[in-house]
């Protein structure tokens with residue numbers, strides 16, 4: 020067993036941490052108050068190597084490990100949780116397009132994903148189909164050398180500014196349920212596409228919203244794989260759940276670091292807060308939960324890097340880490356007193372941001388269902 024990051028991972032961690040402290044932390048509150056993410060900021064993430072981790076070397080990426088992606092998530096989230104959505108979506112897009120895309124599409128899109136020139140969203144959820152993703156109603160109809168995509172996607176991260184979206188749609192005549200679904204890369208400047216950005220509780224810079232497709236025509240080569248879109252989606256979800264876990268834990272760890280400093284400096288009744296067991300033990304407990312969840316998440320990514328199964332571990336990390344992150348950040352608010360509840364400090368924003376990832380990419384109930392299915396067997400699953 021070896022719990023150390025290797026030299027490449029350590030250098031990358033230091034570079035991302037530096038970037039986070041210098042560039043992300045000062046911007047985070049401004050983004051929460053409505054300032055939009057600039058293209059320059061996205062290109063900076065590309066230059067830092069964050070967006071090309073799953074892009075092959077030959078196409079401008081670093082072909083890095085999943086553990087490396089976890090490090091990026093954890094470190095970026097110390098500055099701003101929402102920014103990790105750009106990382107997450109670049110990982111998913113690069114993996115899906117890399118594994119299932121037409122060679123011309125791969126050559127065209129992957130270098131631009133790595134550089135930040137194109138941002139690709141992931142369009143699965145609809146108003147009537149979230150946890151039960153196989154119930155989607157968007158359609159894909161073949162018309163000669165094109166596909167015609169129609170439908171509406173809901174709650175799509177980056178909807179306000181993404182350049183393309185991997186849209187999951189029911190292929191006409193291909194059967195019901197999960198079997199009849201396909202995945203298509205749809206450029207969002209195509210005729211028939213419209214967008215709406217939601218007013219979200221948190222993660223505001225991610226411009227989550229709806230994408231509508233009114234008979235949008237895409238070339239046949241924009242289909243990913245065959246009619247196995249749903250299987251592709253589920254493969255992509257598995258490891259991203261550990262990435263989400265590490266993002267939430269990074270935000271919680273930064274909040275605990277901030278609170279350790281604050282409680283050493285703040286005096287009540289003639290003593291620093293940190294000298295009270297009622298305070299220090301709370302922090303000790305939250306640090307313990309964060310450390311345990313962090314090991315689970317990195318273990319999941321390590322399994323993925325070894326090409327081994329990790330569905331159960333990913334689902335465990337996905338329900339557990341956001342929950343304990345919310346609890347830790349909530350404690351940090353209270354341990355700061357009234358000032359922790361003020362907008363001048365980042366704790367309220369962090370709490371709102373992390374709560375979004377309790378839901379996004381699968382709720383706790385669905386994650387526990389996945390763990391149970393892996394343990395008890397498919398015949399006992401409630402979701403069939």
Ligand SMILES: Cc1cc2nc3c(=O)[nH]c(=O)nc-3n(C[C@H](O)[C@H](O)[C@H](O)COP(=O)(O)OP(=O)(O)OC[C@H]3O[C@@H](n4cnc5c(N)ncnc54)[C@H](O)[C@@H]3O)c2cc1C
Pocket residue numbers: 140141142143144146148149150151173174175176177222227375376378379380381382383384385401
């Ligand atoms: C911040 C954020 C980012 C997101 N980004 C994206 C994105 O980029 N792309 C995308 O496609 N989607 C995205 N989503 C959507 C997300 O994947 C869905 O919200 C999620 O899968 C849950 O679906 P739902 O909201 O329709 O809730 P529902 O499925 O309606 O569930 C509502 C509640 O009921 C519970 N529940 C449902 N079924 C069961 C059951 N069988 N047993 C017990 N409890 C159950 C759920 O756990 C939940 O608490 C995002 C969501 C958020 C909040």
